[in-house]
Structure formats: C-alpha cells, structure tokens
Amino acid sequence: MLEDKNKARTPLEKLGEFGLIDHLTKNFKINHPSSVKGIGDDAAVLDHSDKKTVLTTDLLVEGVHFDLSYMPLKHLGYKAVMVNLSDVYAMNAKATQITVSLAVSNRFPLEALEELYEGIALACKIYDVDLVGGDTTSSTKGMLISITALGEVAEADITYRSGAQANDLLVVTGDLGAAYMGFQVLEREKEVFKVNPNNQPDLSPYSYIVERQLKPEARRDIVHLLKKLGVKPTSMIDISDGLSSEILHLSKCSKVGCNLFEDKIPLDPTVITTCEEFKMDGTMVALSGGEDYELLFTIDQKDFDKIKGNPNLTVIGHMTEANEGNHLVTRANTKIPLTAQGWNSFTND
Amino acid sequence: MLEDKNKARTPLEKLGEFGLIDHLTKNFKINHPSSVKGIGDDAAVLDHSDKKTVLTTDLLVEGVHFDLSYMPLKHLGYKAVMVNLSDVYAMNAKATQITVSLAVSNRFPLEALEELYEGIALACKIYDVDLVGGDTTSSTKGMLISITALGEVAEADITYRSGAQANDLLVVTGDLGAAYMGFQVLEREKEVFKVNPNNQPDLSPYSYIVERQLKPEARRDIVHLLKKLGVKPTSMIDISDGLSSEILHLSKCSKVGCNLFEDKIPLDPTVITTCEEFKMDGTMVALSGGEDYELLFTIDQKDFDKIKGNPNLTVIGHMTEANEGNHLVTRANTKIPLTAQGWNSFTND
Numbered sequence: 001m002l003e004d005k006n007k008a009r010t011p012l013e014k015l016g017e018f019g020l021i022d023h024l025t026k027n028f029k030i031n032h033p034s035s036v037k038g039i040g041d042d043a044a045v046l047d048h049s050d051k052k053t054v055l056t057t058d059l060l061v062e063g064v065h066f067d068l069s070y071m072p073l074k075h076l077g078y079k080a081v082m083v084n085l086s087d088v089y090a091m092n093a094k095a096t097q098i099t100v101s102l103a104v105s106n107r108f109p110l111e112a113l114e115e116l117y118e119g120i121a122l123a124c125k126i127y128d129v130d131l132v133g134g135d136t137t138s139s140t141k142g143m144l145i146s147i148t149a150l151g152e153v154a155e156a157d158i159t160y161r162s163g164a165q166a167n168d169l170l171v172v173t174g175d176l177g178a179a180y181m182g183f184q185v186l187e188r189e190k191e192v193f194k195v196n197p198n199n200q201p202d203l204s205p206y207s208y209i210v211e212r213q214l215k216p217e218a219r220r221d222i223v224h225l226l227k228k229l230g231v232k233p234t235s236m237i238d239i240s241d242g243l244s245s246e247i248l249h250l251s252k253c254s255k256v257g258c259n260l261f262e263d264k265i266p267l268d269p270t271v272i273t274t275c276e277e278f279k280m281d282g283t284m285v286a287l288s289g290g291e292d293y294e295l296l297f298t299i300d301q302k303d304f305d306k307i308k309g310n311p312n313l314t315v316i317g318h319m320t321e322a323n324e325g326n327h328l329v330t331r332a333n334t335k336i337p338l339t340a341q342g343w344n345s346f347t348n349d
Numbered sequence: 350m351l352e353d354k355n356k357a358r359t360p361l362e363k364l365g366e367f368g369l370i371d372h373l374t375k376n377f378k379i380n381h382p383s384s385v386k387g388i389g390d391d392a393a394v395l396d397h398s399d400k401k402t403v404l405t406t407d408l409l410v411e412g413v414h415f416d417l418s419y420m421p422l423k424h425l426g427y428k429a430v431m432v433n434l435s436d437v438y439a440m441n442a443k444a445t446q447i448t449v450s451l452a453v454s455n456r457f458p459l460e461a462l463e464e465l466y467e468g469i470a471l472a473c474k475i476y477d478v479d480l481v482g483g484d485t486t487s488s489t490k491g492m493l494i495s496i497t498a499l500g501e502v503a504e505a506d507i508t509y510r511s512g513a514q515a516n517d518l519l520v521v522t523g524d525l526g527a528a529y530m531g532f533q534v535l536e537r538e539k540e541v542f543k544v545n546p547n548n549q550p551d552l553s554p555y556s557y558i559v560e561r562q563l564k565p566e567a568r569r570d571i572v573h574l575l576k577k578l579g580v581k582p583t584s585m586i587d588i589s590d591g592l593s594s595e596i597l598h599l600s601k602c603s604k605v606g607c608n609l610f611e612d613k614i615p616l617d618p619t620v621i622t623t624c625e626e627f628k629m630d631g632t633m634v635a636l637s638g639g640e641d642y643e644l645l646f647t648i649d650q651k652d653f654d655k656i657k658g659n660p661n662l663t664v665i666g667h668m669t670e671a672n673e674g675n676h677l678v679t680r681a682n683t684k685i686p687l688t689a690q691g692w693n694s695f696t697n698d
Contacts, residue, residue: 036401040602041510042439042587043405043500052385053402056392057482057497059450063489090391101408101495133406135495140412144488146450146495148406151392161390238391253389 009109012138021136023110024117028124028131032096034152035130044132046097051152056087062142069193070186073112075214076145077119083240084149085127085218086293090238091160092223093153097132098124101146103139116145127220159236159297164254168234168298170317171307173222175266176243177282180289181274182206182213208270216293222312229306233297244287245340246296247317248326254298257320260338262330264316287328287338358458361487370485372459373466377473377480381445383501384479393481395446400501405436411491418542419535422461424563425494426468432589433498434476434567435642439587440509441572442502446481447473450495452488465494476569508585508646513603517583517647519666520656522571524615525592526631529638530623531555531562557619565642571661578655582646593636594689595645596666597675603647606669609687611679613665636677636687 015023021039030038037045046053060066060080068076081098088095100120104113124131129149189201203210219238226233235254237246243265251258265286275282298319299307307313317329326338364372370388379387386394395402409415409429417425430447437444449469453462473480478498538550552559568587575582584603586595592614600607614635624631647668648656656662666678675687 037509042436042585043403043442043498045440045502045507046402046404048397048402053395053397054392055395055446055448055482055497055499057448057450057484057495059452059484059486059493059495061452061486061488064452064487087391091394093392097404099404099406099497101406103408103410103413103493133404135406135408137408137410138413139410139493141490144408144410144452144493146406146408146484148404148448148497149392150404153394158394160386236391 008111010111012104012106012108012110015110017136020113021134024113024136025131028121030130030132031128032130034096035132038130038132039134044097044099046132046150048152052155052158054088054091054093054151054153055148056084057146057148058083058087060145062144067190068143069190071214073115074119074122077116078123078215080145080147081120081123081127082216082218082293084147085129085220086238086240088149088151089219089223090236090295091151091153092157092226092233092236093151094223095127095129095149095151095220097130097150099133099148100131101135103137103144105139105141105143108143127218157232159233161235161237161250161253164235164250164256164298164319166256166319166321167301168319169301169304169315170247170258170260170296170298170319171313172239172243172266172294172296172316173219173312174292174294175268175271176239176286176292176294177271177289178209178212178268179216179291180285181271181278182209182211183291184278185210185274186213206270206274208268209274213291216291218293219295222295225310225312231299231303231306233299236295236297239292239294239296240290242288242290243296244338247338248340250296250298251319251326254319255322257322257324258317258326258338259320260317260328262328264314266314357460359460361453361455361457361459364459366485369462370483373462373485374480377470379479379481380477381479383445384481387479387481388483393446393448395481395499397501401504401507403437403440403442403500403502404497405433406495406497407432407436409494411493416539417492418539420563422464423468423471426465427472427564429494429496430469430472430476431565431567431642433496434478434569435587435589437498437500438568438572439585439644440500440502441506441575441582441585442500443572444476444478444498444500444569446479446499448482448497449480450484452486452493454488454490454492457492476567506581508582510584510586510599510602513584513599513605513647513668514649515605515668515670516650517668518650518653518664519596519607519609519645519647519668520662521588521592521615521643521645521665522568522661523641523643524617524620525588525635525641525643526620526638527558527561527617528565528640529634530620530627531558531560532640533627534559534623535562555619555623557617558623562640565640567642568644571644574659574661580648580652580655582648585644585646588641588643588645589639591637591639592645593687596687597689599645599647600668600675603668604671606671606673607666607675607687608669609666609677611677613663615663
C-alpha cells in the first residue's frame with residue numbers, strides 16, 4: 001500500500017554482480033581506524049587492537065520476518081542493521097563494522113535496492129558503523145538479508161548472559177510491546193486495504209507503535225549511559241523475542257531464578273490503548289511480543305542508587321536462587337511460572 | 350537422484366528455533382584460543398590479539414548456486430565453508446572462525462539439516478576453524494546458506510589484490526576448469542535421469558571433475574607452502590569466477606596490465622577429455638568456468654627460483670604496464686584482449 005508504481009525500474013541484470021555491489025556501496029565511507037580495508041578485496045581487514053571483537057549475525061527473510069506490502073525498503077534496510085547492532089550493544093560493546101549480504105529475485109529493480117541501501121547507509125551514519133563487505137546474488141523467490149555486525153569492547157567491560165547472581169536487580173530499558181502492537185495495526189490495515197484499495201488508513205493515533213515496528217532503534221545510548229553512571233551490568237541480553245524468553249535465557253545461562261513483577265513492566269500508553277482495542281493483554285504482549293530491541297540486564301543491588309529515577313531504566317524484578325524457578329508476580333500478587341512463548345519462525349504463521 | 354526416500358523425517362517445528370540451533374551445533378567444539386566465546390550469547394567474542402582480523406561472507410542460494418538433485422547435503426555444507434575459507438586464504442591469512450546462517454523451507458526435515466551440518470563440521474575439523482555463531486530460520490522457498498568467515502594474519506603478511514607490479518610473474522595453483530566440467534557432467538546426468546529414473550549413471554571416468562564441483566578444497570596448504578618457501582606474493586586473489594575475471598581484478602586493483610599464456614594454463618587430463626566430449630574449448634572453460642577455488646597470485650621475478658618446479662604452482666604469465674592492457678597470448682602466438690565472462694547470478698540461468 002506504500003508502493004509507488006510509477007518509479008523508474010532498472011533491471012538488475014543490466015549491472016551484473018560486481019557492478020551492482022559497486023553501485024550500491026560507492027557512497028559508503030570508511031570511518032573507523034579499526035577498518036583497515038573495507039569492500040574491494042577477497043576479505044575485509046580489521047584491527048580491534050587491544051580490544052576484544054564481538055561478532056553477531058542475523059538473517060531476515062521476506063514473508064517470514066518482513067512484509068514489503070507495508071514495510072518501506074528504506075526502513076527495512078535500517079531495521080536489518082538495528083537488529084544486529086542490538087546484539088552488539090547487548091555485549092556492552094561499541095559497534096564498528098557490518099557486512100550486508102542480499103539475495104533478491106528479479107522482481108526487484110535497481111531502484112528498490114537503492115532504497116534499501118539508503119536505509120542501511122542512514123543506520124551506518126547515525127550509529128557510526130562501517131560497511132566493510134557483503135555479497136549480492138539473485139534468489140528464486142523474494143528478498144533475504146543476512147547481516148553480520150562486529151564491535152569492540154575492553155575485556156573487563158563485556159557483559160555475558162551468564163553473570164547474574166541471586167538478589168541482583170532485573171532492569172529493562174524503554175518500554176515493551178510497542179513493536180508487536182504496531183505489527184497488529186499494520187496487519188489489520190493490510191486486510192482493510194485488500195478489501196478496499198482506495199481506503200487510506202489514518203495511522204496517526206498509532207504513530208509511536210508503528211514506528212517501533214518499522215524503524216526500531218538499537219540502544220547504543222544505554223551502553224554510553226551505563227558507562228557514564230559507572231554501572232557494569234552483571235549480565236545483559238537484548239529483547240528480540242519477548243521479555244519472558246529473554247529472562248529465561250539470563251536465568252539459564254546464569255544458573256539463577258527470577259521474580260518478575262507484572263506491575264513494573266513498562267508499557268507506553270499507546271500500547272495500553274491499542275491492547276484494549278485489540279482485546280489483548282498488555283502483559284502478555286510485553287512477555288511474548290518480541291522485536292522490542294530494548295536491553296534487559298541485571299545489576300548488583302549496590303548499584304541501585306546510580307540508576308534510580310533514570311527515565312530510560314525500569315527495575316522490573318530481581319534474581320533468585322535457581323531452585324526458586326522463574327515467576328511472574330501478578331498484580332493480584334499470585335506467582336505464575338514464566339514460560340517462553342517467544343516467536344518461532346518454524347511454527348508461527 | 351542421490352536422495353534416500355526412506356530416511357527418518359523429523360519436522361523442524363518440533364524443535365523450535367533455539368532447540369534446532371542447540372541440536373545442530375552441540376557437537377562443535379571451540380579449539381582456537383582466539384575464540385573467547387562461541388555460540389550461546391548475543392554475540393561471539395574473539396581476540397585476534399596483535400594480528401589483524403580478516404572477514405569475508407558468501408551467500409549460497411538453492412536453485413542459483415546449488416542443485417540438491419545431485420548435490421548431497423553433506424557436500425553442500427562442506428563446500429559452503431570452502432567458498433568462504435578460500436577468500437581468507439587469498440589474504441594469506443589463517444582461517445579461525447565461521448558463522449553459519451541458514452534459511453530453510455519446511456520441506457527439509459531435521460535429518461537433512463543434520464547432514465548439512467555434518468559437512469560443515471567436517472570442514473571445520475579438517476581446516477581447524479571454530480563455528481562461533483549463526484542464525485537459523487524458515488524460508489518461504491528452498492534453502493539459503495550465509496556464511497561469514499574470519500581469519501587472522503600479521504600485518505606484514507597480508508596480500509591484497511593491489512600490490513602487483515609490472516614484470517611480476519603471474520602464478521596459479523592446481524589446475525583450472527575441472528569444477529565447471531564436473532557441473533556439465535552432473536547437469537547432463539540430471540537430464541538423463543529425468544527421462545529414465547532407473548538409469549544409474551557411471552560417473553567413475555569423471556570422478557576428479559565431479560569431486561571438484563561437489564567437494565572443492567580451499568588452498569590452505571598454499572598459504573603454508575608460500576611461508577615455507579619464503580615467498581610473499583605481491584598480490585593474491587582466489588579463483589571463484591573464472592581465471593579471466595580474477596586476472597582483471599588483480600590488474601585493475603594493482604593498476605597494471607597482464608599477458609596470460611594460453612599454453613601455460615594448467616588443465617587436468619580429465620578436463621581435456623571431457624571438453625572434447627562436450628565440444629568445449631579447455632581454455633575458455635578455464636577462463637570463464639569458475640568455482641575452481643584455486644589461488645592466483647603475483648610474485649617478484651627474484652622469487653622465481655623458490656617456486657620453480659613445485660607441482661602445485663604454475664607460472665601462467667606476467668604483469669605489464671597498465672597501458673599495455675590485459676591479453677591472452679594464444680598457442681598461435683596472437684594476442685587477444687582478456688574480457689571477464691565470469692558467472693553472474695543475475696543473468697545466467
């Protein structure tokens with residue numbers, strides 16, 4: 001519904017594989033001293049010097065992870081980078097480089113890929129990362145984006161999932177569930193559009209949650225904030241699959257349990273009203289919705305004063321001994337076992 | 350034609366995304382001291398210490414880069430790793446880590462992915478690289494493999510594409526064109542099989558070239574050999590798209606020209622006989638066939654005595670001033686301009 005049918009269309013075979021890579025990446029500049037050699041050789045050459053290198057990779061598949069009927073290509077490029085940077089920040093690291101590999105069917109003209117790379121370029125610029133490599137090829141169906149992100153971090157600063165201790169506080173950044181409710185709104189409007197293509201949806205009441213779905217931001221600011229506050233989390237993970245799934249990862253890797261307090265889970269007012277509209281439960285949406293790209297971490301209780309009152313950070317629970325298990329403490333003060341109902345591309349439609 | 354229809358079939362949704370990754374990677378061991386943390390956190394953590402990190406990525410798409418009607422999945426896994434390691438070795442580096450991302454449609458049972466990962470595991474074992482990350486998701490059609498490979502190399506040892514000088518010798522490893530002729534034989538047998546599924550092809554006369562297509566080896570041995578011989582190439586590239594395309598990359602990046610001598614191009618006898626059978630020209634196949642995964646490099650003439658007579662290395666030409674251009678000197682001693690006719694996934698069927 002957002003597609004402009006009148007755009008110029010240059011078929012990809014006109015450029016060939018090398019021509020295409022050159023064309024799409026020619027405006028990318030190398031900024032980091034650690035990027036010794038970027039695109040243009042058999043491999044990129046990096047030098048993270050006395051820092052450790054962190055490395056993460058994510059695959060986004062059309063029809064599984066994104067729907068181009070409402071996802072503008074520029075946003076998609078931006079989001080694909082965010083998804084990866086979020087993992088780098090979850091290690092408490094500075095993101096420095098990405099590679100972008102792309103498989104596209106011949107239904108995409110050059111101009112579509114230019115839009116996609118505009119989004120990638122914008123993400124690289126705002127988050128100060130260098131595009132140093134990739135691969136571009138045709139697919140037999142649809143679009144697939146595989147991004148690898150690298151970062152650097154001093155050994156002492158690395159936050160693994162495994163460092164949480166009993167009695168540590170559980171902290172989440174921002175608010176949860178917005179991306180998932182944005183997805184619900186976009187899917188509904190897509191169905192309306194199918195019935196009546198002339199209907200222009202008014203998405204303005206939903207702008208916050210739609211933007212959280214279409215153009216999420218990775219929390220680089222939190223890595224800076226924690227450094228400024230003098231707080232090193234005992235464990236950290238990013239929230240891509242829903243809060244409950246991520247809590248269970250931290251608990252399992254750290255060999256602890258967790259009490260999560262329902263009334264502490266931060267929800268934006270738009271999420272609450274949209275949940276009411278869709279007859280969904282806000283807590284369930286936060287627990288299982290996914291794609292928030294917020295950070296979830298644990299801190300020693302002695303660090304509580306340092307984070308107290310910061311509008312970016314909410315204490316939502318505390319870790320316990322492993323044998324106490326993982327529980328949601330509801331508003332009615334009953335304890336329900338936490339189960340992972342995160343997104344699974346092999347079973348969800 | 351190589352598929353066993355009676356195998357056990359476990360649907361992927363039974364395991365879910367995390368269960369699948371755990372299951373497929375549980376037997377992979379971390380061997381390199383530079384792999385500080387492998388699979389199991391938001392990102393892997395690496396430490397290449399005082400060495401530089403090299404980084405390369407390749408995407409393989411079913412129906413574009415491979416055909417599962419004759420490519421066994423174990424070989425595919427092995428080959429997908431080789432394609433990437435070849436780029437690491439072309440930097441004169443030691444390969445140390447890979448990540449593997451996989452998108453598969455629900456037509457693949459768990460057992461198919463186990464076979465694929467057996468091939469990946471074998472490649473990791475033989476080539477001494479650690480699997481440190483990846484992503485696994487569903488696709489709407491077919492299989493797609495995205496691998497990123499990392500390596501380490503002392504700054505002084507890096508071989509870029511850009512260091513060749515006029516009068517340097519042009520050297521190739523092994524022999525060329527075999528993988529392409531193996532592909533021709535497999536495609537022919539596939540057509541025969543379509544007509545008569547009971548016909549069992551006798552591929553034994555073609556075993557060398559079929560193996561070069563289905564299970565190529567990256568030339569780690571050459572990196573070791575060059576070190577032992579005390580030769581540092583002035584430039585190096587791996588041969589994935591055909592000799593002529595790679596020569597033109599070296600010439601362009603190094604701002605030189607090249608004379609390539611047709612009678613020096615190393616062809617295996619099986620390639621020569623199969624070319625005769627298919628009425629193809631061996632030189633054309635070597636120039637444009639691709640998928641050889643040999644190394645092409647230039648050396649200073651003073652190093653010639655060090656490589657002379659080595660059965661792995663063949664001098665096939667020499668670099669010239671840029672204004673002399675890039676030429677093939679034929680057996681009849683005529684000069685033909687070299688043009689890149691390497692493989693292009695956007696135009697080739």
